[in-house]
Amino acid sequence: MTIEAAIFDVFGTVVDWRRGVAEAVAPAFAARGIALAPERFADAWRAEYQPGMAPIRAGTRGYTPLDVLHRENLDRALVACGLGEIFDGPERDALNTAWEKLPPWPDSVPGIAAMRRRLLVAPCSNGSIALMARLARFGGLEWDAILGAEIAQTYKPEPEVYLRAAAALRLPPGQVVMVAAHNDDLAAARAAGLATAFVPRPAEHGPGQRSDLAPEADWDFVAPEMTALAERLAG
Amino acid sequence: MTIEAAIFDVFGTVVDWRRGVAEAVAPAFAARGIALAPERFADAWRAEYQPGMAPIRAGTRGYTPLDVLHRENLDRALVACGLGEIFDGPERDALNTAWEKLPPWPDSVPGIAAMRRRLLVAPCSNGSIALMARLARFGGLEWDAILGAEIAQTYKPEPEVYLRAAAALRLPPGQVVMVAAHNDDLAAARAAGLATAFVPRPAEHGPGQRSDLAPEADWDFVAPEMTALAERLAG
Missing domain, CATH: 1.10.150.240 (Putative phosphatase; domain 2)
Known part of the structure; x- marks a missing residue:
């Protein structure tokens, strides 16, 4: 698909x-x-x-x-x-x-912009629409819509959050890829029927991070950062 | 305000x-x-x-x-x-x-982009998130979020649609201006406590249009097109 x-x-x-x-x-x-x-x-x-x-x-x-x-x-x-x-x-x-006022990782803005040439792109975060809109302005992120917890009225990893995001784009879950640095987020997305992409963020928790350093399942896509993921998804 | x-x-x-x-x-x-x-x-x-x-x-x-x-x-x-x-x-x-696949009026893309320099901008349409996202891509419109009927789960001119849009931006209704070419849309927005801006679209219904040629109330802003409205709102 x-x-x-x-x-x-x-x-x-x-x-x-x-x-x-x-x-x-x-x-x-x-x-x-x-x-x-x-x-x-x-x-x-x-x-x-x-x-x-x-x-x-x-x-x-x-x-x-x-x-x-x-x-x-x-x-x-x-x-x-x-x-x-x-x-x-x-x-x-x-x-x-x-x-x-959270800075995007250096690859986020160019990587998401590259994906956006072919794909619809949207946050599927637990952050509110108001927060996601201001964060996008702060960091120079350009989205097609803001999806996530607020439109589902509950929080990840509840399956409704992933399913409402796909439905709001009028796409079957299998045509939507969830991109995350967290294995548990991807496990929940996969259980809801979405495709999955893992991008590790080994510095998220500062030096000495021990969680989510590597994929813990056979996610559909694994890439070292967003621009590489964009190339994988370009096909 | x-x-x-x-x-x-x-x-x-x-x-x-x-x-x-x-x-x-x-x-x-x-x-x-x-x-x-x-x-x-x-x-x-x-x-x-x-x-x-x-x-x-x-x-x-x-x-x-x-x-x-x-x-x-x-x-x-x-x-x-x-x-x-x-x-x-x-x-x-x-x-x-x-x-x-609906073309923006010629002033829409530059006017909304100019407003976006200072303001959050979003559609508050009866169209779905899926439709608004595709329409924005088709026409080159850049929004901060997609608000409107789908997040309110009902249709304009129900007051919930305007109020949910303001709430989703975490703003009091009076700090949000509803921009429309239709007097009835603005009347409903004003009744919900929003500011109002009228931009006439005398060719919307083709030659011989007789409705909405002029403001029918003392809307907070009236401008001949979006770029002029952007100048009014720049202050």
Whole structure:
């Protein structure tokens, strides 16, 4: 079956969230004399990511955009880092925009643009439409649509997120390839019937990363970065 | 309140659906020796547009993408034009892609690109995400997101469509301007709390058009075309 669209995990796969969050919070941390490395705080904030979505996946909480979850997670991460008394509400709201200022990996913009010559391209992220639109503007990414959690009203890896993305493009799942740096994302996409492409991001979690360094299944496409993947998908 | 985003009616406002549909069906009509002017058939097809959406607005039919309604409307329009026995199912499916090949008015691409320098821009159309994405590719339109009926799961002028579009951009309705060539679309957007901009399209319905030639209320912005509107919104 011919691939007609490529949809993308974004945090980690398309953009470097760890460096972006660290650089966005660094000035506020420096101004308050906080000694904690901003990268460590980015890790602590991201550690709240999966637990924050769990009640929505389980159906015990209604769909809540990731922007709201990020803001709640910020409060928890500050407490976890012993910084629970620092930053008032408006300062925290400002810090929360860190997630709109994440640099794409160097190959993301040219690679996705190359894929877009033949394919429809869209994010299939847990980020909201508002967040994905601002992130695209920040990083110079050009998408055909913004798909993902918000149009499915639940979070990956729920199968509805992948299936709604394909349906919104009016394509059968097998004509849509999910591109991700995370094996679990691809496993869920494959279970929903999508094609799969693995692009490793061995620096996503900083030095010493041990997860997702290599494909853990026979994904349909494996490429070292996005421009190489574009060549594989050009056929 | 500062305008932060512009959302657009598409059929008639951004693209010339009448010429596009006429040009798309003309070869098939010629091949079958159909004497009816393709523009007349475009009018007949479009005449089924509002009736097709009515049961969904009324809640007596679940949300059905406009692509499906267009296909149903095609059957009705062919019958209405005395062509009900011509074109089999696959031929009708091919004719239905006419709505993906509509030329933008000459000012649309440069005007929207100019607005995009400062504002988020997105369609707020009754067209599906799949249709809007293909139409944007056809015409060279660049959007930040695709909003409209599909994310609201109902059709304009239901207020949810305008309100969901603003919410998806994480903006209060008053910071979002609805751009349309149709006074009734703007009236509904204003009732939902959005700012309004009127751009007349006096040739939308061909020669002799009598509707929507002028603003029928004190819309927040009125401009003769999109590039002039971009200048008004640049402030």
